[in-house]
Amino acid sequence: MDVGFIGLGSMGRGMARNLIKAGHRVSVYNRSPEPAKELAREGAMIAATPAAVGGEVVVTMLSDDTALEAVMFGKTGLASAMRRKTVHLSMSTVSVALSERLTELHSKAGQGYVAAPVFGRPDAAAAAKLFIVAAGEAAAVEKAKPVMDAMGQRVFVVSEQPSHANLIKLTGNFLITCVIEGLAEGIALNAKAGVDPEKLYEVLTETLFAAPVYKNYGKIILEERYSPAGFKLPLGLKDTRLLLQSGDALSVPLPFAAIIRDRFLASVAQGDGDLDWAAIAKRAMQDAGVDTKISAK
Amino acid sequence: MDVGFIGLGSMGRGMARNLIKAGHRVSVYNRSPEPAKELAREGAMIAATPAAVGGEVVVTMLSDDTALEAVMFGKTGLASAMRRKTVHLSMSTVSVALSERLTELHSKAGQGYVAAPVFGRPDAAAAAKLFIVAAGEAAAVEKAKPVMDAMGQRVFVVSEQPSHANLIKLTGNFLITCVIEGLAEGIALNAKAGVDPEKLYEVLTETLFAAPVYKNYGKIILEERYSPAGFKLPLGLKDTRLLLQSGDALSVPLPFAAIIRDRFLASVAQGDGDLDWAAIAKRAMQDAGVDTKISAK
Amino acid sequence: MDVGFIGLGSMGRGMARNLIKAGHRVSVYNRSPEPAKELAREGAMIAATPAAVGGEVVVTMLSDDTALEAVMFGKTGLASAMRRKTVHLSMSTVSVALSERLTELHSKAGQGYVAAPVFGRPDAAAAAKLFIVAAGEAAAVEKAKPVMDAMGQRVFVVSEQPSHANLIKLTGNFLITCVIEGLAEGIALNAKAGVDPEKLYEVLTETLFAAPVYKNYGKIILEERYSPAGFKLPLGLKDTRLLLQSGDALSVPLPFAAIIRDRFLASVAQGDGDLDWAAIAKRAMQDAGVDTKISAK
Amino acid sequence: MDVGFIGLGSMGRGMARNLIKAGHRVSVYNRSPEPAKELAREGAMIAATPAAVGGEVVVTMLSDDTALEAVMFGKTGLASAMRRKTVHLSMSTVSVALSERLTELHSKAGQGYVAAPVFGRPDAAAAAKLFIVAAGEAAAVEKAKPVMDAMGQRVFVVSEQPSHANLIKLTGNFLITCVIEGLAEGIALNAKAGVDPEKLYEVLTETLFAAPVYKNYGKIILEERYSPAGFKLPLGLKDTRLLLQSGDALSVPLPFAAIIRDRFLASVAQGDGDLDWAAIAKRAMQDAGVDTKISAK
Numbered sequence A, B, C, D: 001m002d003v004g005f006i007g008l009g010s011m012g013r014g015m016a017r018n019l020i021k022a023g024h025r026v027s028v029y030n031r032s033p034e035p036a037k038e039l040a041r042e043g044a045m046i047a048a049t050p051a052a053v054g055g056e057v058v059v060t061m062l063s064d065d066t067a068l069e070a071v072m073f074g075k076t077g078l079a080s081a082m083r084r085k086t087v088h089l090s091m092s093t094v095s096v097a098l099s100e101r102l103t104e105l106h107s108k109a110g111q112g113y114v115a116a117p118v119f120g121r122p123d124a125a126a127a128a129k130l131f132i133v134a135a136g137e138a139a140a141v142e143k144a145k146p147v148m149d150a151m152g153q154r155v156f157v158v159s160e161q162p163s164h165a166n167l168i169k170l171t172g173n174f175l176i177t178c179v180i181e182g183l184a185e186g187i188a189l190n191a192k193a194g195v196d197p198e199k200l201y202e203v204l205t206e207t208l209f210a211a212p213v214y215k216n217y218g219k220i221i222l223e224e225r226y227s228p229a230g231f232k233l234p235l236g237l238k239d240t241r242l243l244l245q246s247g248d249a250l251s252v253p254l255p256f257a258a259i260i261r262d263r264f265l266a267s268v269a270q271g272d273g274d275l276d277w278a279a280i281a282k283r284a285m286q287d288a289g290v291d292t293k294i295s296a297k
Helices: A012-021 A034-040 A065-073 A096-108 A122-126 A138-149 A162-193 A197-205 A212-223 A233-250 A255-269 A277-288 B012-021 B034-040 B065-073 B096-108 B122-126 B138-149 B162-193 B197-205 B212-223 B233-250 B255-269 B277-288 C012-021 C034-040 C065-073 C096-108 C122-126 C138-149 C162-193 C197-205 C212-223 C233-250 C255-269 C277-288 D012-021 D034-040 D065-073 D096-108 D122-126 D138-149 D162-193 D197-205 D212-223 D233-250 D255-269 D277-288
Strands: A002-006 A025-029 A057-060 A087-090 A112-115 A130-135 A152-159 B002-006 B025-029 B057-060 B087-090 B112-115 B130-135 B152-159 C002-006 C025-029 C057-060 C087-090 C112-115 C130-135 C152-159 D002-006 D025-029 D057-060 D087-090 D112-115 D130-135 D152-159
Touching: A002 A012, A012 A025, A012 A034, A012 A057, A012 A122, A025 A034, A057 A065, A057 A138, A065 A096, A087 A096, A087 A138, A096 A112, A096 A162, A096 A233, A112 A138, A112 A162, A130 A138, A130 A162, A138 A152, A152 A162, A152 B197, A162 A197, A162 A212, A162 A233, A162 A255, A162 A277, A162 B162, A162 B197, A162 B233, A162 B255, A197 A212, A197 B152, A197 B162, A212 A277, A233 A255, A233 A277, A233 B162, A233 C255, A255 A277, A255 B162, A255 B255, A255 C233, A255 C255, A255 D277, A277 D255, A277 D277, B002 B012, B012 B025, B012 B034, B012 B057, B012 B122, B025 B034, B057 B065, B057 B138, B065 B096, B087 B096, B087 B138, B096 B112, B096 B162, B096 B233, B112 B138, B112 B162, B130 B138, B130 B162, B138 B152, B152 B162, B162 B197, B162 B212, B162 B233, B162 B255, B162 B277, B197 B212, B212 B277, B233 B255, B233 B277, B233 D255, B255 B277, B255 C277, B255 D233, B255 D255, B277 C255, B277 C277, C002 C012, C012 C025, C012 C034, C012 C057, C012 C122, C025 C034, C057 C065, C057 C138, C065 C096, C087 C096, C087 C138, C096 C112, C096 C162, C096 C233, C112 C138, C112 C162, C130 C138, C130 C162, C138 C152, C152 C162, C152 D197, C162 C197, C162 C212, C162 C233, C162 C255, C162 C277, C162 D162, C162 D197, C162 D233, C162 D255, C197 C212, C197 D152, C197 D162, C212 C277, C233 C255, C233 C277, C233 D162, C255 C277, C255 D162, C255 D255, D002 D012, D012 D025, D012 D034, D012 D057, D012 D122, D025 D034, D057 D065, D057 D138, D065 D096, D087 D096, D087 D138, D096 D112, D096 D162, D096 D233, D112 D138, D112 D162, D130 D138, D130 D162, D138 D152, D152 D162, D162 D197, D162 D212, D162 D233, D162 D255, D162 D277, D197 D212, D212 D277, D233 D255, D233 D277, D255 D277
Parallel strands: A002 A025, A002 A057, A057 A087, A087 A112, A130 A152, B002 B025, B002 B057, B057 B087, B087 B112, B130 B152, C002 C025, C002 C057, C057 C087, C087 C112, C130 C152, D002 D025, D002 D057, D057 D087, D087 D112, D130 D152
Antiparallel strands: A112 A130, B112 B130, C112 C130, D112 D130
16 A cells, blocks of 8 residues: 655654565654665665655654644645545644644545544554554545554454544553552662562562553662653653543543642652653652662662 | 461462461461362361461461451450460561550560561462561471461561561562662653663663563553553552651651552552552553553563 | 712712712722712713823723723723823732833833832722822822822822832732731631630731731631622632732732632632632631531531 | 650740749659759759649640640559549640540540640740630530630630541641742742742732731741741651641541651751751752752841
8 A cells, every 4th residue: 555654753653664674665854864775775765845745644742742743734744745545644632632633634634634633652553562552433444454453463444533543642651650649659768677678579560450551660660770761751740741631521530640740740840851761760759768779770 | 287377368278278288287367268168178186266276386467457456356366365485476467556565565475486477469379478577486487487488488587576577578568669660661751752661670670670570560550451450559559658658767867658549549549459569550650641551562 | 079980889989979968079980880870970070981081180990901991992992081280190010011111101101100009999999098108209199198198098199100009909918818828827827726716816817917918817717708809809810810920020029929829720720719819818718628517507 | 733744855844944933833854854854943843754743734835746645544643643633734746646535544444534735835835925726515615725725815616526626737737838939939940930939929928928827837938947846847748747647547538638748858868857847848959959058138
């Protein structure tokens, strides 16, 4: 299939490469030219502007609402260039509000819109092991299916309303932040009580919490390995903010999310904005006066 | 080995039975006589008072600090009756403070003290599938090891200081409450946005949160199946209180735990004290005005 | 002086009337015509559009950002019609962000911009007893001074940067919400303990908290007199939201404000959106299961 | 009247002196002898033990539950020595639970018990300007009235149940902490926005918040004048803990109090335990990265 791909960041690069590998004809656009050139060597066509990207399905994979709006509504933006029947497969983690706005825009233009945010880090993107949460009208989802299949290990089709996929994605990220904060409080308390945090970690992750999310973030917190960032802290703040905005719009109080937001703000205020989002765990340590290296490993 | 067992509640019954099955000579005490009689039919000896329970290792499995104190310090209590060298294997979920007090008491009396709280519900207790978190002096733990092995699928020896096992247990329960509250907030938000909660559940529990604790509590919340209680709400409040008391004693702020505490108090205040502790999820629904049956299943 | 006045709501009406009384020549605009006609009978000129309002100083007194933006940037908006040297005296409680945007806009157009939000309810507006918090360039403030003097009992000039006045106003409203929530928690606790809330009220308001804000809101909460609303609950939510947005923009965690926000959202979700903003106190009562009439008065 | 007085700390000293000045015959006991000797020079008799203190009314003014329990139940404690009909005027800020226990104890012994905690700092105690919140059976309150009148500017009789006075006192202290935290958050936000905190202070304390509690604590926070402590931070933590314990016992969630508790714990954990309790304001500054001197004054 002819597929367009906009956004060759650490995630997008691997995703676009997997489309090429799967035999699709891929035209790519990226703001900075290097990543596009790299993919061109593997068979991609380079588009000079978002508008120049072609294909029956156009994938966007950008960092936030602002970047996606720039690609859509800029002078040489995608919105004015897409043809009828084309499907916009929007895989960025963006707000429910923007997703609703794009749903309406594409609908009026006779185009398809599928929101399809993903769970997984760059290594999962490179290995076509992403979990993809897709929502949109059945025909559009159907058309985008082979494209998604080439990038993920599993596609969950959750609703005909695209923004539902965005909300589920934000909820998943919220639950990860709850794991981080919960572990941070627990580790701070145990460390101060003289419990060996490695023992705490072992008991938790080999009994009730034997999931990678506890193992990975528990290890990061114990080893204070917040750099290089797997997922940058300000992106975590952004997602928490989007979740709280949905809560505000729908009148849903979210006390855990409110605490997480304050953890993120305090982290940015204190100079931790370049670290991994798990570094919000430093706040619980700071509050408790646990300021030495927790673990020797 | 000669083993004493005090406390034949829904957990203790299965645990004592597994000791008999493993070939130990077990004498049992329970405040109400029926459960003891039942075990007598399977080979246990009945002790008329806690003090009358014999054995090289005496197991206590009681509901809270008050119950354990009553058994220890009552007129015919265990404290005055235990012989030197005997090991008290204390498996209740009790406070760090009481555990420290018993550590000192037994030490002065030349007895052993092993704190060994468990993760697992009554069915796991019956099936000898408990996870046991043990701490105490090496010799005492060594002596109690065959007793623990007969009741659990795995024993984690975490420290020479008994109270460390209690704190780890409380931390594990705290993380479960964080899962419940996180899921409750997420489900309330999605439900109000019109997302099918079953889809949300599917995506979460088949991607990042593929652990039984998410599957079980997610299902309970979706189906509002809070009765009969697997673990009664006031016991969850008790454990949260004990965790916060440890935080207070050690000067460790615990903002998530503080929210959980308020959820428990509000639940008790509003008449949900007989429900499963997962019913704190009703508060997030109430706050959001999500008051109808979430899921039809 | 020739003064324009846009926004004749419950506050603006009294304020415009005081300008007339003080001898200014006032032209008024209001979206619905009735209040303008009423003032015309007292000497005001009626402008058909915001753009048609004249004067050396133009006052705007609107309910929120959206209403002020509509007046400024609508087809017949004020922004395109104001002449050089004219001063826009912006008295609405709006966001720091909008205030900064208007500061830049007016500066480029060679006009003055003074942010001057007020403390006081409609009765204070009618009696020219408002407290006015003003910020802007000295010359513009100077020019607007007689206009402010005619409406308030005191003008605080706080900064040359207009948005500072907006932030101070939002902070004042935030502190009021803290008074409401603090009183609500205290009253819920005492009521449940069997303390006569009137005695609690008397002790508090005649010792350390002898300020009208405690007396008024304490009385409202004790008597559950949330209707008719002196200040509508959704306006309180709006101001809390604006404060939190400032905190977000500046990386300042605000845990009390986060709780207040959740109280407002829960109140809206449960149908209390038409009540006075003090009705967030109902949440503390609900959480505590204090559901009967607290006070007989 | 013959009056006993136990506890000559910074508060008690001035209170006992005022009793002497008012013409009462006062016998005093204090753990360390110096303050007692000082009062002896002014006419007091010195008692060697709490039990040796005589009088128709015996005042206790101690720092916390533990100190009061030591005086009551120690070997030479007051409990065993008080005669029938004597009234124990208990003016310490202690827990509702201890107050209830003493109520029962004195009742059984045919003695009177009046709980009468105070609002006011040492200078108010010295000047007989305390606000006294009294509760107890009418006859006992009547008997203690002249004693209270000699120490306070006003006595509020709030209930026949002594512990009600204790709860009202704790509630008052809680509202003070809410003022401190609210101001701290507001000042952190404004400081970071570039608003002159002195202007913020002026606007707030000369409009809606013109009460000494805002003026005093606002000034302390602006000037970071946390030492010497007027009221030590751990005492504030103690009172917050007692309030939360009452909330726990009565199933009343107290979200503001929970945040205050965490502020106190973080302050102790980070070495601020010797400062004035207003130093919890440092946490909001720290979270916001506002770490320089806020005000030049």
